[in-house]
Amino acid sequence: MFEIVERQEMAQGTIISNWVKAPKIAAKAKPGQFVILRANEKGERIPLTMADTDPAKGLINLIYMVVGKSTALFKTLQVGDSYLDVIGPLGQPTHLEKVGKVICVGGGTGIAVLYPITRGLKQMGNYVYSVIGARSKDLLILEDKMRTASDEVMICTDDGTYGHHGFVTDKLKETLEKHKDIGLAVCIGPVPMMKACCKITKDYGVKTLVSLNPIMVDGTGMCGCCRVTVGGKMQFACVDGPEFDGLQVDWDELTLRLRSYLELEKVSYDQFKEAHGAGKCKCCS
Amino acid sequence: MTEEVKAPKKEKIPRQKMPEQPPDVRARNFQEVPYGLTPELAMKEAERCIQCKDPRCLQGCPVEIDIPGFIRLIKEGDFEGSIRLLWEKNALPAVCGRVCPQEVQCEGLCIIGKKDEPVAIGNLERFAADHQRMHGKDILPPKAEPTGKQVAVVGTGPAGLTVAGDLILKGHEVTMFEALHAPGGVLVYGIPEFRLPKEIVFSECNYLERLGVKIELSSVIGRSETVDELLARFDVVFLGVGAGLPVFLKVPGEHYIGVYSANEYLTRSNLMKAYDFPNYDTPIVRGKKVATFGGGNVAMDSARTALRLGAEKSYIIYRRSHAELPARTAEVHHAEEEGVEFLLLTNPLRFLGDDKTGMLTGVECLRQELGEPDASGRRRPVPIPGSEFMVEIDTAVISIGSGANPLLTKSTPGLSLNKWGYIVADPKTGKTMKPRVWAGGDIVTGSATVILAMGAGRLASNSMHDFLTFGW
Numbered sequence: 001m002f003e004i005v006e007r008q009e010m011a012q013g014t015i016i017s018n019w020v021k022a023p024k025i026a027a028k029a030k031p032g033q034f035v036i037l038r039a040n041e042k043g044e045r046i047p048l049t050m051a052d053t054d055p056a057k058g059l060i061n062l063i064y065m066v067v068g069k070s071t072a073l074f075k076t077l078q079v080g081d082s083y084l085d086v087i088g089p090l091g092q093p094t095h096l097e098k099v100g101k102v103i104c105v106g107g108g109t110g111i112a113v114l115y116p117i118t119r120g121l122k123q124m125g126n127y128v129y130s131v132i133g134a135r136s137k138d139l140l141i142l143e144d145k146m147r148t149a150s151d152e153v154m155i156c157t158d159d160g161t162y163g164h165h166g167f168v169t170d171k172l173k174e175t176l177e178k179h180k181d182i183g184l185a186v187c188i189g190p191v192p193m194m195k196a197c198c199k200i201t202k203d204y205g206v207k208t209l210v211s212l213n214p215i216m217v218d219g220t221g222m223c224g225c226c227r228v229t230v231g232g233k234m235q236f237a238c239v240d241g242p243e244f245d246g247l248q249v250d251w252d253e254l255t256l257r258l259r260s261y262l263e264l265e266k267v268s269y270d271q272f273k274e275a276h277g278a279g280k281c282k283c284c285s
Numbered sequence: 286m287t288e289e290v291k292a293p294k295k296e297k298i299p300r301q302k303m304p305e306q307p308p309d310v311r312a313r314n315f316q317e318v319p320y321g322l323t324p325e326l327a328m329k330e331a332e333r334c335i336q337c338k339d340p341r342c343l344q345g346c347p348v349e350i351d352i353p354g355f356i357r358l359i360k361e362g363d364f365e366g367s368i369r370l371l372w373e374k375n376a377l378p379a380v381c382g383r384v385c386p387q388e389v390q391c392e393g394l395c396i397i398g399k400k401d402e403p404v405a406i407g408n409l410e411r412f413a414a415d416h417q418r419m420h421g422k423d424i425l426p427p428k429a430e431p432t433g434k435q436v437a438v439v440g441t442g443p444a445g446l447t448v449a450g451d452l453i454l455k456g457h458e459v460t461m462f463e464a465l466h467a468p469g470g471v472l473v474y475g476i477p478e479f480r481l482p483k484e485i486v487f488s489e490c491n492y493l494e495r496l497g498v499k500i501e502l503s504s505v506i507g508r509s510e511t512v513d514e515l516l517a518r519f520d521v522v523f524l525g526v527g528a529g530l531p532v533f534l535k536v537p538g539e540h541y542i543g544v545y546s547a548n549e550y551l552t553r554s555n556l557m558k559a560y561d562f563p564n565y566d567t568p569i570v571r572g573k574k575v576a577t578f579g580g581g582n583v584a585m586d587s588a589r590t591a592l593r594l595g596a597e598k599s600y601i602i603y604r605r606s607h608a609e610l611p612a613r614t615a616e617v618h619h620a621e622e623e624g625v626e627f628l629l630l631t632n633p634l635r636f637l638g639d640d641k642t643g644m645l646t647g648v649e650c651l652r653q654e655l656g657e658p659d660a661s662g663r664r665r666p667v668p669i670p671g672s673e674f675m676v677e678i679d680t681a682v683i684s685i686g687s688g689a690n691p692l693l694t695k696s697t698p699g700l701s702l703n704k705w706g707y708i709v710a711d712p713k714t715g716k717t718m719k720p721r722v723w724a725g726g727d728i729v730t731g732s733a734t735v736i737l738a739m740g741a742g743r744l745a746s747n748s749m750h751d752f753l754t755f756g757w
Contacts, residue, residue, distance in 0.1 A: 218465060219505075220692055222531070223531060223552050224546040
């Protein structure tokens with residue numbers, strides 16, 4: 001059992017941060033790697049990239065957005081409650097190297113995945129520009145952490161309530177235009193955002209890393225559910241990724257495959273919400 | 286007229302049939318197909334064994350069960366004695382009794398089978414194990430004095446479970462590591478409930494735990510810990526991680542929603558219990574028209590699972606003819622009885638789908654005919670030009686075998702791999718090129734059967750025990 005020792009609601013309760021006791025994983029995990037979680041016996045295996053670790057205390061930090069039944073179930077877990085399984089660290093760690101100047105772009109919960117990579121790149125001696133965005137000021141997460149991990153931070157909100165009024169792609173383009181010596185971009189967020197970012201970085205010929213989040217089952221390369229096409233080749237995000245060369249990713253295919261279970265996910269979530277509303281769930285009773 | 290008086294000839298007992306669910310009923314549920322033998326039927330069947338002095342059945346058993354011995358005890362009604370005898374050589378009798386291909390092993394060599402149907406050795410093994418599980422006393426086989434030696438077993442499939450069962454009885458301490466959240470490997474994620482109820486696998490694992498085997502679940506060796514780290518804590522390590530790498534057809538359109546590897550389809554249904562969605566959280570596409578590509582046991586499992594998930598049509602699409610189907614005859618027969626349709630001598634060319642929704646809509650195939658024999662001795666299928674045709678489907682399950690999963694081998698320096706990525710190990714001992722490391726099962730041989738993996742586990746455990754005892 002993997003106990004939650006700290007819990008925080010972010011972005012008006014739409015995003016949850018958990019620090020979870022998992023000493024073996026904390027000791028091994030590197031930026032870019034993920035774990036698979038299961039809340040209970042009947043639960044799905046949900047992959048989440050670690051947002052941070054504290055090896056000394058044996059803790060890992062998981063930050064997730066509530067998007068369906070499984071994450072809603074996770075949200076009901078309070079400090080002192082446990083996940084049934086936490087499996088990892090899985091996937092390839094980010095290849096951190098000194099390139100000079102880099103730009104890190106994060107949107108929504110993607111910022112949580114971006115943070116340890118940003119910090120790692122800074123520690124390697126890179127000059128780090130960061131662009132982080134959300135729909136609105138209240139929904140922006142990890143601003144402080146990103147400030148400590150970056151040399152310059154630009155903030156964007158879709159509604160203009162904070163920072164630049166517009167998408168992260170605006171600031172990405174502006175920065176690449178201004179600093180032609182930027183050698184690496186790391187873009188992590190929703191698929192449409194990553195796709196749009198890659199369109200820009202491609203124009204500027206900047207190498208771009210993205211972290212993909214296809215649907216997974218085992219996370220060990222056994223089932224092929226998370227297959228993505230990168231550079232015309234089939235890759236498994238769970239073992240070959242989750243990070244890939246963003247300029248080579250077949251985004252349209254990934255977008256389609258993420259829709260695999262939309263209807264069934266709704267059935268499951270609706271059923272959960274109904275029980276939740278009726279006070280039959282753990283969090284209400 | 287006088288008649289010569291002959292000694293009364295013993296009445297010939299026919300092979301006792303195991304009662305089973307009728308095909309039209311079972312094709313829509315996930316309960317086990319055969320019900321098992323009653324004690325009366327089992328004792329009657331056991332009488333058919335003539336207790337050969339030089340039993341040939343033994344030669345067909347990779348784990349060297351004393352077959353006439355355990356059958357004689359059933360005949361005598363000593364069911365406890367019979368399970369004790371089985372346990373001496375086999376930690377998984379309830380599993381083997383169900384999934385071993387007995388017709389090409391023990392039963393294939395049974396002398397009774399020369400003129401009549403062979404003794405139902407598999408059904409009797411299953412009976413002894415089931416009877417013990419359901420009615421037996423809480424007994425365990427005797428264990429040797431503790432040796433203090435530490436054994437790590439990576440993978441809890443049939444090979445690993447055999448090694449663990451053997452070495453714990455020989456007095457060593459055994460810890461198993463399983464990447465998934467349940468023990469059993471392919472017995473749990475791969476073989477469906479209706480062929481091997483998971484309760485039985487867990488009960489066999491629980492038997493090992495009661496003997497003292499520790500099982501660490503959700504431990505992905507190669508990621509959470511490396512083999513070298515295990516070698517620092519354990520005297521010896523056995524690698525039985527299976528061949529868990531899905532193989533795709535490599536035809537266009539495999540990204541459409543509804544195209545699954547057999548590994549994914551079966552893992553969702555079996556391990557994650559997607560057949561019980563939304564009671565369980567993991568979803569699965571419940572196709573109305575499902576095509577499974579391939580002709581092995583896993584393909585039969587997939588096609589039969591599709592029926593149980595509500596498919597109106599469940600096809601097997603296989604590029605050779607009926608005679609070449611690699612699946613067990615019994616599995617093919619079960620699939621046919623349940624209404625699986627076989628599109629033989631058929632090769633898929635591409636999947637078609639709706640590019641707006643991403644949904645699979647069909648597969649284009651090409652008919653083939655049998656030509657000259659190939660390297661495997663089987664007649665090579667040759668495409669018939671211009672014979673393209675379309676099959677309307679909404680789900681595809683690709684079951685054309687699996688490859689070596691590199692997750693563990695890549696992170697283990699010193700192992701020698703062959704060109705397909707399988708671990709090179711001595712076929713007689715399971716010894717790898719890396720000191721103190723043994724390997725067996727599918728990660729050495731490529732996809733094979735449960736019992737062959739168990740046989741490899743047996744050879745390795747003998748060699749490991751020698752090493753732990755004598756240092757060689």
